[in-house]
Amino acid sequence: MPELLWPSERYKDSFLNAAREAQEAGSGLGDTLALNLPAVTADFAAYLSSLRQYEPGQPLPEGYVHSETLWLVEGGEYLGRVNLRHTLNARLREFGGHIGYEIQPSARGRGYATQALHLALERARDLGLERVLLTCDVVNLGSRRVIEKGGGVLEGEFTVPGHTEPIRRYWIPL
Ligand SMILES: CC(C)(COP(=O)(O)OP(=O)(O)OC[C@H]1O[C@@H](n2cnc3c(N)ncnc32)[C@H](O)[C@@H]1OP(=O)(O)O)[C@@H](O)C(=O)NCCC(=O)NCCS
Structure with a gap:
């Protein structure tokens, strides 16, 4: 069974392969598509620290909230x-x-x-959140299905400034 784990050097090769694959396919979250892979490969430890920079206990830049990145891993491979x-x-x-x-x-x-x-919902529950908001593009049928299977209750469809696609907002009570 896959697990959600803290990012680690152990998954360096499979993480880099996954990021390269996403960039070649042009399909993934924006920061993955924008990742400078030669720089990340050269100093993976610095990349791992950057992933932890918004965790509680760290000073937050203006406009940021505390957050964490967790990796889905199975059989020693980043997924x-x-x-x-x-x-x-x-x-x-x-x-x-x-x-x-x-x-x-x-x-x-x-x-x-x-x-x-x-x-992720289990983790959010452990952190004390009572409900979580998820958003996705209306055209992202895969993500819509994932959210709906996870218990998402549709708030509605919206257009948001600075984003070309209409989006859906869903709430999941925890
Ligand atoms: C969206 C994404 C996370 C789905 O990942 P995935 O591992 O393929 O999803 P799952 O295998 O858990 O599929 C869940 C359901 O969605 C359906 N689904 C997945 N991709 C789909 C697609 N492109 N079109 C329609 N349905 C899709 C599956 O059939 C499955 O439904 P089922 O259980 O009824 O058979 C993946 O395509 C992705 O990483 N996309 C790029 C990043 C992204 O869009 N992230 C979400 C931002 S809101």
């Missing part, structure tokens, strides 16, 4: 990741929500995102 925001600000309330996820392209269609969300 995808979850970003979990501990609170919302006005922008995240509109678009972004508490939880974002991605699965590496070659691992999709096997239920991993469904499992990642299930594990």
Whole structure:
């Protein structure tokens, strides 16, 4: 069974393969597509620290909320990741929500995102959240299905400034 774990050097090779695959396919979360892979490969420890920079206990830059990144791992291989925001600000309330996820392209269609969300909801519950907001593009049928299978209750469809696609907002009570 896959697990959600803290990012670690142990998964360096499979993480880099997954990020390369996402970039070649042009399909993944924005920061993965924008990742400078040669720099990350050269100093993976610095990349791992950057993933932990918004965790509680660290000083937050203006406009940021506490958040964490967890990796979905199975059999020693990186498969995808979850970003979990501990609170919302006005922008995240509109678009972004508490939880974002991605699965590496070659691992999709096997239920991993469904499992990642299930594990992320357990983590959110452990953190004391009472309900979480998830948003996705209206055209992202895969993500819609994942959220609906996870118990998402549709708030509605919206357009948001700075984002070209209409979005859906869902709430999941915990
Ligand atoms: C969206 C994404 C996370 C789905 O990951 P996945 O591991 O393939 O999802 P699952 O295998 O858990 O599929 C869950 C359900 O969605 C359906 N599904 C998955 N991709 C789909 C697609 N492109 N179109 C329609 N349905 C899709 C599956 O059939 C499954 O439904 P079922 O259980 O009724 O059969 C993945 O495509 C991805 O990483 N996309 C890029 C990043 C992204 O969009 N993240 C979400 C941002 S809101």
